[in-house]
Amino acid sequence: MNNTDILVIVSLLPLSALMLVLQVNPYHALVIRGILGAVAALVYAVLGAADVALTEALVGTMLSITLYAVAVRSSLVMRLGVVTEGETLSEEEMPEGFGQLLSELRTALKKYHVRLELVCYVNEEALEQALQDHEVHGTCLPSEIKEYQIITRIERLYEIFQADTTFPVSRWEDVVAKKLTQQAELSLNP
Amino acid sequence: MNLMLLAMLLALLIPMYEAWQDDNIWQKMLAFASIATKTSILILVVSVLRDDWMIGVVGVLILSLGNASLMLLAQIIKRLNQI
Amino acid sequence: MVDIISYFCFGLGIVFWFWGTVPLVGDRSVLFKLHSLSVADTLGSMSIVVGLLLKIPNEWPLLILALISLAIWNTILGYVLAYCSSSRE
Structure with a gap:
């Protein structure tokens, strides 16, 4: 020694x-x-x-x-809220477009070592409430342009999805503001 | 005895190189398992060389502890890919 | 005489160590590497501990404990690692 x-x-x-x-x-x-x-x-x-x-x-x-x-x-996880009939969502029941959405999101998040976790809700009201209460980081809803659209509260996730996925992504604040103006228009023109 | 210690250190460098260059997490875990055993055996050798009981006890404790921590880590990493 | 046997044990242990560790570098599957590691590495470590035991016999309880924990823990560790690395969903 x-x-x-x-x-x-x-x-x-x-x-x-x-x-x-x-x-x-x-x-x-x-x-x-x-x-x-x-x-x-x-x-x-x-x-x-x-x-x-x-x-x-x-x-x-x-x-x-x-x-x-x-x-x-x-902590390195993104919680995505979805509307389902049952309590959980199995791989076989997923529609075609949804599976593609999930795989695109997973590839986009994998670059930053983030996992994707699905949280199931019974209807759209519960989903919106969960997004408002910070229970989930983003929601996935059917849309007119492409089968699904994503709404997220987190700016960084918005940037990542905007750059790396083909599905439409929007900020939660924009969605809320748009809804408010629509309501105002409705009440002005009954 | 001195040459033997250097040879053991050389054997310790191989898994360190492997842990550095391989990107698969299980290969890294294997390298970690190898290093954990090798370092504790080295501690035992040093303790016998110096005739020091205290270091020897620590070496034996680390020998069994390192493996326990490895098993815990392996179980957590296994659950990573499951939702 | 005992000295020669103990040095032989050391040499054998180091040869086993290299034998078990060199396959770690390379593009083989995890299970292949685990096999060489758990067999050759554990045998090498046990051989080194036996060499130490022959060299300084008055620390025998400690070294016997090291031998037993090596034999048991490394075997279980091999099983756990193989189970965890192969059961993918």
């Missing part, structure tokens, strides 16, 4: 840290964080700090990675 060995072992730490920093995908970064934790525990043990090594393995590797995996999984 001479100086060269210690130097080689310690230089593994910046190497794995560089790997972690250069990683773009959050899930891959979590796995690399595990590798960094294992290497860090080795370095601490070699330098004689057994307690720090044990803490790194217990807290730094096991606990923080598990918690982060759960957190990343539940």
